[in-house]
Amino acid sequence: MQTIQLKSRPVGVPKLSDFKFVTEEQPQIAEGEILLKATHISVDPYLRGRMMEGKSYVEPFELNKAISSGMIAEVVESKLAGFSKGDFVSGMLEWKEVQVSKGEGLLRVDAKKAPLSSYLGVLGMTGLTAYFGLLEIGRPKAGETVVVSGAAGAVGSIVGQIAKLKGCRVIGIAGSDEKVEQLVSESGFDTAINYNTAENMSQAIAEACPNGVDVYFDNVGGEISDGVMMNLNRFARIIVCGAISMYNATSVPMGPRVQPILIKNSVLMQGFVVSNYLEKWGEAIPQLAKWLQEGKLKSTETIVEGFENTPQAFLDLFEGKNKGKMIVKI
Amino acid sequence: MQTIQLKSRPVGVPKLSDFKFVTEEQPQIAEGEILLKATHISVDPYLRGRMMEGKSYVEPFELNKAISSGMIAEVVESKLAGFSKGDFVSGMLEWKEVQVSKGEGLLRVDAKKAPLSSYLGVLGMTGLTAYFGLLEIGRPKAGETVVVSGAAGAVGSIVGQIAKLKGCRVIGIAGSDEKVEQLVSESGFDTAINYNTAENMSQAIAEACPNGVDVYFDNVGGEISDGVMMNLNRFARIIVCGAISMYNATSVPMGPRVQPILIKNSVLMQGFVVSNYLEKWGEAIPQLAKWLQEGKLKSTETIVEGFENTPQAFLDLFEGKNKGKMIVKI
Incomplete structure (x- = not known):
């Protein structure tokens, strides 16, 4: 089971060598936990800020620990009420093929209502x-x-x-x-x-x-x-x-x-x-979904295939290689 | 009767030679006009902006015309209803010892309620x-x-x-x-x-x-x-x-x-x-006056004597020679 960690804090333009792939043992879940298999990773310019040290609105990433970003994952095993095998969730997750969660901060998303990737893009x-x-x-x-x-x-x-x-x-x-x-x-x-x-x-x-x-x-x-x-x-x-x-x-x-x-x-x-607008998300998401369903809002996405290509997809943001939302599909 | 005009648009730090004194004939008033004798001139850093050409939130001063700023003046002759000889007014007026006005934009101020200069400062x-x-x-x-x-x-x-x-x-x-x-x-x-x-x-x-x-x-x-x-x-x-x-x-x-x-x-x-807040001035001025009367707000002023010292008083702003409001008293 692969995970992507921050190997070094980038100086200037980030490089592939600032990241490292580490193989970890497949985790086991305890009571009150779910096992998640990543399906989509959002790569975003703001992650560059978290790769630096120093105070910001989010904590910096730690060296030699997995990077995290918005992701979609499938519940592959559940010992937590409210989550069933086969559910899809979105949330801030770690760049790991498989991970354990207690469900905190996760939203269930419906693959039938909109493409899964859109929950990281226009609906995320x-x-x-x-x-x-x-x-x-x-x-x-x-x-x-x-x-x-x-x-x-x-x-x-x-x-x-x-x-x-x-x-x-x-x-x-x-x-x-x-x-x-x-x-x-x-x-x-x-x-x-x-x-x-x-x-x-x-x-x-x-x-x-x-x-x-x-x-x-x-x-x-x-x-x-x-x-x-x-x-x-x-x-x-x-x-x-x-x-x-x-x-x-x-x-x-x-x-x-x-x-x-x-x-x-x-x-x-x-x-x-x-x-900053967390308390208003609940009114915004249905509005965005409505515009999307009515065809008034088009979702533009650049989908990169393969977990192993996540660091490169992130680097490509700084060269403007994406059109619309850059997403890694696993 | 003296007037102070903009002789040249300053380049960098304004100089006395950017201003000129011009003697004009004492003006006469017609029906619907008042004759004003300047008593106090407000000199303000923002006037520097009006000495330059180009679009801003106020029109630039014209060369070889009188400069204007916030001033207090005494009505010395009136052919305009609502203004009597001996009244004091505040408003945007020209740097002239004596001038004619139709009363537009002028506010009557009460020398008994607060020192006249304060109507250019804390109450202005x-x-x-x-x-x-x-x-x-x-x-x-x-x-x-x-x-x-x-x-x-x-x-x-x-x-x-x-x-x-x-x-x-x-x-x-x-x-x-x-x-x-x-x-x-x-x-x-x-x-x-x-x-x-x-x-x-x-x-x-x-x-x-x-x-x-x-x-x-x-x-x-x-x-x-x-x-x-x-x-x-x-x-x-x-x-x-x-x-x-x-x-x-x-x-x-x-x-x-x-x-x-x-x-x-x-x-x-x-x-x-x-x-930008013009429609709220009416609620702010009484509040400021109340604080002033209660001694909760102190007015700090640097008073320069003499109409002829107006340009120098303006220049002194950029050297921080004023404490509080810089006002020329005539």
């Missing part, structure tokens, strides 16, 4: 992150202009679709012509910008947003965001969801100071994590 | 800026730690006192030992830091704020703020009120990117101008 933390960031912080009004960076990523592609459902004009920023094309043709964005070919991001945003930017959902930070910041309207809202451009930095990333822009246009910038 | 835009920034954006709760930069300045000294009234622990940052001492002894701050002698601002804040920083009222930006940002608690609120450290910059000021900090601690950063 990814969808909830998009939903709460956009609606609670961004508060988009019909007719407003919403810009999304990392638009072809897991969260970004959902943000754009929800913004369209709210009647906004939606502009995506992504890293290839193919992604840009798909954002418009498949995800319903009004237009999209390829940041790798745009000569001047501020000007590209100005051209794509003749009425300025009211809401900016930021998954990337860095120079892309600097360009968007030059085009903010009065009372604009910036949802600071991710900063993938900085996660692998080895020194403190520097950039133009934002305070003058915030004052000039009475701009709000708000960082968040999805767990 | 300064007090309202402190009040709304702290209470509407900062939302301080009793027991929380509030840090104020530019603490000995016009807005900062009021922010600290209101935060104390709300039961917070309050730490000020100012630029001299004398100011630091007065913040504690006169304005009731719990402690204060001299940024000119603190070796490491982040460490100085950490020592002064053993429980971290919940609310940061930022009047200055720059490296002082970088130090505060290293000590923010989860769900901290940053009121971005001013950035005096950047107003005279001749290139885009660079600094550590804030996004990772905002995400890590779910921090809110909000820029604002006091006019």
Whole structure:
């Protein structure tokens, strides 16, 4: 039985050698426990933060211990009331092919209602992150202009679709012509910008947003965001969801100071994590599921096959190799 | 009759030669107008922004035209109902010894209820800026730690006192030992830091704020703020009120990117101008006046005598020569 551990804390861009595979004995369950067989692993940019030491909103991973992330697993044996053999569950689990759980923090998911992978994507933390960031912080009004960076990523592609459902004009920023094309043709964005070919991001945003930017959902930070910041309207809202451009930095990333822009246009910038809205998850998940069933929300996923490919799938996030949610299927 | 005009748009630190005095003929009033004689001029750091070209929340000053700011004036002749000779008014007026007004935007102020200068300070835009920034954006709760930069300045000294009234622990940052001492002894701050002698601002804040920083009222930006940002608690609120450290910059000021900090601690950063809360001024002014009358709020003012010293008083703001509100008395 294989497990994937953190071998060393990455310096800069993580490498395969920062991970190690360790073979462990098949665990046994006691009364009050269930045995879980992993079926899907979510790999997410934020895990990079947990690979570093230091205080953050979640504890850092320990060296020589299994990494954990959102996963789907099948109950293969149960000595715990409420869980039966054959059930599927989602939750924060360890990167192990097989593991024991007491059921804490696990949700039962229904493979008949939606594909299992969607419980890690649009119906999981990814969808909830998009939903709460956009609606609670961004508060988009019909007719407003919403810009999304990392638009072809897991969260970004959902943000754009929800913004369209709210009647906004939606502009995506992504890293290839193919992604840009798909954002418009498949995800319903009004237009999209390829940041790798745009000569001047501020000007590209100005051209794509003749009425300025009211809401900016930021998954990337860095120079892309600097360009968007030059085009903010009065009372604009910036949802600071991710900063993938900085996660692998080895020194403190520097950039133009934002305070003058915030004052000039009475701009709000708000960082968040999805767990801040835990008490509202119960209303958000049915809404996301309804949009999904009605075909109003499309789930874009990049599925990688094989437990052994989990570290590489994680590394590929930083090269933008995923479209939508990156998931490892076991 | 003298008027002070903008002669040239300052590059970097403004100079006396950016201003010029022009003698104009004494104006005459028509029906529906009043003749005003200036008694007090408010000089404020934000005026630096209006001396530059380009879109902002207020129009830039025009070259070779009178500068304007918050002022108190006496009605010396009236052909307008509602205003009588001998009344005092406050409002946005021009830097002219005498001027004509149609009464738009003017408020009558009562010299018997409070010193005239206080209508530019604690009972004027300064007090309202402190009040709304702290209470509407900062939302301080009793027991929380509030840090104020530019603490000995016009807005900062009021922010600290209101935060104390709300039961917070309050730490000020100012630029001299004398100011630091007065913040504690006169304005009731719990402690204060001299940024000119603190070796490491982040460490100085950490020592002064053993429980971290919940609310940061930022009047200055720059490296002082970088130090505060290293000590923010989860769900901290940053009121971005001013950035005096950047107003005279001749290139885009660079600094550590804030996004990772905002995400890590779910921090809110909000820029604002006091006019955003116009519809609530009517409830705030009586509250400020009540605190003032009860002695719970002290008004600190630096009064400069003489219309001809107005430009120099403005320049002195950027050297921190004021304690509290800087006002020119004519």
